[in-house]
Amino acid sequence: MKDREQEQHWLEYNPPEHRGTVSKQRLSGYSEQRADDKTRQRADELVQVHTVDGQKAEEKTGQKAEELLAKWLIEAPSATALFLDFDGTMSEIVPDPANAKPLPGVPDMLNALSVRLALVAVVSGRSLSFLQEELDEGKRVGVPAETGKPAGWMGQEQLDEGRGVGPLGGIPKEWGSSLVFAGSYGLELSWAGETVIDSAITPWEDKIRQAHEEVVKEGLSNVFIEDKGIGFALHWRSHPEESARALEVATRVATTYGLELQPGKMAIELRAPVHIDKGSTVLKLVNGQERVCYIGDDEGDLKAYDTLDILESQYNSVVQRVAVDSPEIPAELYSRADLVLEGPASLARVLAIVVDSSGLSRK
Numbered sequence: 573m574k575d576r577e578q579e580q581h582w583l584e585y586n587p588p589e590h591r592g593t594v595s596k597q598r599l600s601g602y603s604e605q606r607a608d609d610k611t612r613q614r615a616d617e618l619v620q621v622h623t624v625d626g627q628k629a630e631e632k633t634g635q636k637a638e639e640l641l642a643k644w645l646i647e648a649p650s651a652t653a654l655f656l657d658f659d660g661t662m663s664e665i666v667p668d669p670a671n672a673k674p675l676p677g678v679p680d681m682l683n684a685l686s687v688r689l690a691l692v693a694v695v696s697g698r699s700l701s702f703l704q705e706e707l708d709e710g711k712r713v714g715v716p717a718e719t720g721k722p723a724g725w726m727g728q729e730q731l732d733e734g735r736g737v738g739p740l741g742g743i744p745k746e747w748g749s750s751l752v753f754a755g756s757y758g759l760e761l762s763w764a765g766e767t768v769i770d771s772a773i774t775p776w777e778d779k780i781r782q783a784h785e786e787v788v789k790e791g792l793s794n795v796f797i798e799d800k801g802i803g804f805a806l807h808w809r810s811h812p813e814e815s816a817r818a819l820e821v822a823t824r825v826a827t828t829y830g831l832e833l834q835p836g837k838m839a840i841e842l843r844a845p846v847h848i849d850k851g852s853t854v855l856k857l858v859n860g861q862e863r864v865c866y867i868g869d870d871e872g873d874l875k876a877y878d879t880l881d882i883l884e885s886q887y888n889s890v891v892q893r894v895a896v897d898s899p900e901i902p903a904e905l906y907s908r909a910d911l912v913l914e915g916p917a918s919l920a921r922v923l924a925i926v927v928d929s930s931g932l933s934r935k
Contacts, residue, residue: 653861657868693752700755758853776844803843851875
């Protein structure tokens, strides 16, 4: 990501003495261990498969991509942070987004890997409650009540207060091995039973509600309106002929209320114009891990790729940009990916290999 403000997030929450390039820190919850030079060299051998100078795309796709990604995740688990999108990544794209489900076994495998890897986080435009319901596998009943003050979800004062958090940002492993959920691109964050909603959304709540009411009054009967609580999206996958009308309404209403438009696959979201996206969220969650992988399939995931670019070029992190292929994948996401998996089932196979290699139970 090339935005100065988001780079400042990284500098604030990851001071030099705690970055992956200075590996004297104890990686969360594990013995003092790092991806040493030999590990780095091996990782580089595994992942340097960009399509350049006429190199065939097949070298970063299909079974080869699955093997490379699985090896990369297995190689230095205690130094690795894994970030994943939901729709189109671990769930098939379906006509009605309300019916989207993760592939069988994926929630259990993600929970198992959260014990093994330094960090496993789901970063999605979906609401936090949706992610918890679909991926927590009954570990929690409902959405945890908001805790602490409602200030920004990475505000250090709020996170430190009464929670035994050290001087770092990010998600300390000492809080327990559990999945991290970043809903609404990171405006809602939950882990280990704690939930914090970014205060940046507060000034926009009334405008979002009013905009939602206005869109409903438009009578877009063939367009599904997904209410995310702190934003909403219009979906026309079941009726693609409604795309022009839906986009016209969304653009007009967003302009009226000063909201931001976030495009998706046969959808458009109206959200508060706050500087929080998948890229800034990844920056805030990274906590000294030397290896960072992001897996996604849509335009919004390009921001996360931008963040990995920064981590790689400025902080010498070993990164892995992974795309999940589909007929609707953005061309830029595909071209920038180090590896391309052939659909959510391909990701599920990779997760199974990593879980089995670690001797973890899938259930």
